[in-house]
Amino acid sequence: MALKDLSTAELETQLTDARDAYAKFANRGLLLDITRGKPSPEQLDLSADLLTAVTNDDCISPSGVDVRNYGGLEGLRELREIFGELFRVPVDQILAQGNASLTLMQQALTFALLHGTPELDTPWATHSRRIVCPVPGYDRHFALAEELGFELITVPMDDEGPDVSAVRELVATDPTIKGIWVVPMYSNPTGATISEERARLLLDMPTAAPDFRVLWDNAYGLHHLREPHGQMLDVLALAEEAGNPNRVLQFASTSKITHAGAGVSFIAASPENISWFLKHLGAGSIGPDKINQLRHLRFFGDAAGVVAHMAKHAELIRPKFDAVISTLEAQLAGSGIAGWTNPDGGYFITLTVLPGTADRVVKLAAEAGVKLTPAGATHPYGLDPDNAVIRIAPTMPSLEDVSAAAEGLAACVRLAALEKLLAED
Amino acid sequence: MALKDLSTAELETQLTDARDAYAKFANRGLLLDITRGKPSPEQLDLSADLLTAVTNDDCISPSGVDVRNYGGLEGLRELREIFGELFRVPVDQILAQGNASLTLMQQALTFALLHGTPELDTPWATHSRRIVCPVPGYDRHFALAEELGFELITVPMDDEGPDVSAVRELVATDPTIKGIWVVPMYSNPTGATISEERARLLLDMPTAAPDFRVLWDNAYGLHHLREPHGQMLDVLALAEEAGNPNRVLQFASTSKITHAGAGVSFIAASPENISWFLKHLGAGSIGPDKINQLRHLRFFGDAAGVVAHMAKHAELIRPKFDAVISTLEAQLAGSGIAGWTNPDGGYFITLTVLPGTADRVVKLAAEAGVKLTPAGATHPYGLDPDNAVIRIAPTMPSLEDVSAAAEGLAACVRLAALEKLLAED
Numbered sequence: 116m117a118l119k120d121l122s123t124a125e126l127e128t129q130l131t132d133a134r135d136a137y138a139k140f141a142n143r144g145l146l147l148d149i150t151r152g153k154p155s156p157e158q159l160d161l162s163a164d165l166l167t168a169v170t171n172d173d174c175i176s177p178s179g180v181d182v183r184n185y186g187g188l189e190g191l192r193e194l195r196e197i198f199g200e201l202f203r204v205p206v207d208q209i210l211a212q213g214n215a216s217l218t219l220m221q222q223a224l225t226f227a228l229l230h231g232t233p234e235l236d237t238p239w240a241t242h243s244r245r246i247v248c249p250v251p252g253y254d255r256h257f258a259l260a261e262e263l264g265f266e267l268i269t270v271p272m273d274d275e276g277p278d279v280s281a282v283r284e285l286v287a288t289d290p291t292i293k294g295i296w297v298v299p300m301y302s303n304p305t306g307a308t309i310s311e312e313r314a315r316l317l318l319d320m321p322t323a324a325p326d327f328r329v330l331w332d333n334a335y336g337l338h339h340l341r342e343p344h345g346q347m348l349d350v351l352a353l354a355e356e357a358g359n360p361n362r363v364l365q366f367a368s369t370s371k372i373t374h375a376g377a378g379v380s381f382i383a384a385s386p387e388n389i390s391w392f393l394k395h396l397g398a399g400s401i402g403p404d405k406i407n408q409l410r411h412l413r414f415f416g417d418a419a420g421v422v423a424h425m426a427k428h429a430e431l432i433r434p435k436f437d438a439v440i441s442t443l444e445a446q447l448a449g450s451g452i453a454g455w456t457n458p459d460g461g462y463f464i465t466l467t468v469l470p471g472t473a474d475r476v477v478k479l480a481a482e483a484g485v486k487l488t489p490a491g492a493t494h495p496y497g498l499d500p501d502n503a504v505i506r507i508a509p510t511m512p513s514l515e516d517v518s519a520a521a522e523g524l525a526a527c528v529r530l531a532a533l534e535k536l537l538a539e540d
Numbered sequence: 541m542a543l544k545d546l547s548t549a550e551l552e553t554q555l556t557d558a559r560d561a562y563a564k565f566a567n568r569g570l571l572l573d574i575t576r577g578k579p580s581p582e583q584l585d586l587s588a589d590l591l592t593a594v595t596n597d598d599c600i601s602p603s604g605v606d607v608r609n610y611g612g613l614e615g616l617r618e619l620r621e622i623f624g625e626l627f628r629v630p631v632d633q634i635l636a637q638g639n640a641s642l643t644l645m646q647q648a649l650t651f652a653l654l655h656g657t658p659e660l661d662t663p664w665a666t667h668s669r670r671i672v673c674p675v676p677g678y679d680r681h682f683a684l685a686e687e688l689g690f691e692l693i694t695v696p697m698d699d700e701g702p703d704v705s706a707v708r709e710l711v712a713t714d715p716t717i718k719g720i721w722v723v724p725m726y727s728n729p730t731g732a733t734i735s736e737e738r739a740r741l742l743l744d745m746p747t748a749a750p751d752f753r754v755l756w757d758n759a760y761g762l763h764h765l766r767e768p769h770g771q772m773l774d775v776l777a778l779a780e781e782a783g784n785p786n787r788v789l790q791f792a793s794t795s796k797i798t799h800a801g802a803g804v805s806f807i808a809a810s811p812e813n814i815s816w817f818l819k820h821l822g823a824g825s826i827g828p829d830k831i832n833q834l835r836h837l838r839f840f841g842d843a844a845g846v847v848a849h850m851a852k853h854a855e856l857i858r859p860k861f862d863a864v865i866s867t868l869e870a871q872l873a874g875s876g877i878a879g880w881t882n883p884d885g886g887y888f889i890t891l892t893v894l895p896g897t898a899d900r901v902v903k904l905a906a907e908a909g910v911k912l913t914p915a916g917a918t919h920p921y922g923l924d925p926d927n928a929v930i931r932i933a934p935t936m937p938s939l940e941d942v943s944a945a946a947e948g949l950a951a952c953v954r955l956a957a958l959e960k961l962l963a964e965d
Binding site: 374405 | 576578579581584585587588589591592594595596599606607608609610611612638639640642643645646647650653654663665683684687688689795799800801802820823824825826827828829830831832
């Protein structure tokens, strides 16, 4: 029965029970962390052989490059071929770089700020600028754009992606709106995948800024939890079809495929955007770490090798997602005080609690030993107007710990809701 | 006898001889490249064991960090301790980052352009800006600053570093002059090492810009060719003594210590500068490749390990430098048409030819199979007003090839000089 339909007396009884449940959980003295989307040690172990895939006797790439020396700004061609195939991009339109796609996003935005774009040589830094942030979204996207002087404008997300009507209306008349963040598959934090229809609408909509960019952070495009899974959109082809080939900058990395701190990042875009990016990149780089790229090439062998590797990740991660979902289901279904996503991939579950209680839930959980991402982190400026969204990152802890964390979290959600309902009563 | 003292007839005889010598060299059909400061394969082999220094069974740092996962923006502490000791910097004032110190320079300048500095929050991008470039200098420094919108102002270099009187005069009154490039030891390309007196003058000079920076690119500070060698200046302490602790940003890397494309870069600065750098760096990075940093830590063990390793490089490089110098000596000494540096470290020799002939020498050499850095590359905008400076990079080719290249180069220098002297005659 939904809590809101209970009488005050019934709520008070429930509150006593909820306090007991919470105290019992807190007394277990656990120390659990489900804040960040980090792979578990077991996931990292899947890439064990990568570490010894390049030795000094064997440090020449298939096309004859001594990967130990300088050069090769675009990244190792054979590795770009594999990830080009996976991300549906011609090899000349994808670059392989350092260990973080976030750095590529910072660089792309910085180059636009300082130099303008292929379409418009007015540096973005010379005028006020805004960026569209679908919410809930990824805190580091918001923080990066804020650091770079963008005003963050919120639009809602649903199961098929951003509210494109809202976006279209915003960008049609405001030339200071220069872009939108999109995590196309298994988005952070809801797990939603953008529909082809929404993608097409973003790619062909009229924009007042001639160099508007869709920052297509395809961080989880290969991170399926279940079979069969959806197909990745060929976003560069869609942009070209829409007559806006330069509109998309696609980002990806192997951070959650091989080693989180020592993977390879990728940027894919139109030929014109790639030339533009390389020109500015080359002022500060002679080339990325090709040894690590050759390690990745040898470890995977080909695109099928990446797919097979990702299936092993899914085997390790899926039970953790399932444990969180089933615990939330068991503890909170029908209570009317919480909803949650049940994603088919990616790294996160979004828990939506009774409006006004997310910060209280996070605080209660912390005091009981469960560390969560701060309430509001999924929104620009850390401000969730409903104070209702909590991001759960189930991958890093053990299955046992993640189950315990979900149970404790459910107790916090219930307690916070009852406190609120009684306070309003 | 100096060529300028010869009669026309004598010059004509010499020209015929020089043409013969050049033709003989060109007919050997060599293909030699002494353009870039790249380590040779034998130098790269010195770091063979680094490639297997981290395996999956042993991927935890001494302080307990699983280097495969995210985090640790500052870089691996134990590696920063080693390089802090070598560069005379407290561990909290040095960061270990990705594979290129050039990228750190680009980032530092970009952060100042977009955000200003600890002393002055006016972003440098909001006004015209200039940077002092001692010449001859490093082409990538000049290109990076030009890309970032700095006007490049030239001052001369001599054996003790930049002409500090000229610098002091420039910076005293012009607040748009925001910095100076300095390669303190074994500079690129002359091999000169800055004297402590010059360094102190740069560090305590009054500057119209309150956030003037000395970009101290200590790329070759550990790259001694001969013993005994000079001591590295404690530049951060000197800056602090001068009352300008924030004035210096020091850069270094292991690109020419371990693997040119896959080393570790370092930035060292005042605590205030380090906080500033980390704040902006953190918007685009969760941390550098710690696996590679742990490889370096294990490979070296300690600072003495680095020093011992550099002695092995010197054993490989020194004969190449000596071969170039002795060939130039044998072919050109006393001719009055060329001078050259004889550095105690670093990667380059500067050859100064008869004014007006450097581009001709480079062209003749190319036609005879010896590729040199373009004439002018050692000067801002590629413009050497004397058309006289040529950079020689002897490290990459074999000893035999570098000797042949030097011999051919000498023939080109002589031929170009004779052509010029006769044309003027």
